[in-house]
Amino acid sequence: MKQPITNLLSVGIATLLLLNSHQALANPPTSVKLGHQSIVQLADADLPWTKGKVVKISQKRGIVTIAHEEISNLQMPSMTMGFMTKEKATLEDLKAGDMIEFQTEEQDGKLVLLHYRRPKS
Numbered sequence: 001m002k003q004p005i006t007n008l009l010s011v012g013i014a015t016l017l018l019l020n021s022h023q024a025l026a027n028p029p030t031s032v033k034l035g036h037q038s039i040v041q042l043a044d045a046d047l048p049w050t051k052g053k054v055v056k057i058s059q060k061r062g063i064v065t066i067a068h069e070e071i072s073n074l075q076m077p078s079m080t081m082g083f084m085t086k087e088k089a090t091l092e093d094l095k096a097g098d099m100i101e102f103q104t105e106e107q108d109g110k111l112v113l114l115h116y117r118r119p120k121s
Contacts, residue, residue, distance in 0.1 A: 044115065048073055050102055050104065053068075062085045063082045063084055068080070073105065090113065090116075103115045
């Protein structure tokens with residue numbers, strides 16, 4: 001009698017895990033806070049990474065100015081310009097002079113910094 005109950009519990013647990021993983025995939029987080037560490041941002045697989053250098057940060061306005069290479073998904077040549085952020089906490093880790101790789105897209109007529117990472121040395 002223990003075997004059918006054990007099997008039933010295993011199936012129930014597996015079902016719950018599957019439902020939770022499906023929900024997580026349907027609504028993936030865009031960033032994860034690791035204690036007092038920096039925000040780890042999850043990349044968008046469909047967008048290219050663009051290299052750039054942080055020129056200026058306006059924490060209050062949520063804007064980072066980046067001197068960047070060409071942004072291929074937007075057919076934008078290299079230039080220096082400001083990018084909005086959805087979460088001001090995204091900028092806490094950056095300072096002027098930092099070299100980064102970033103992903104961006106246009107949202108409601110504004111360019112938004114979606115994700116960034118430190119380039120691999």
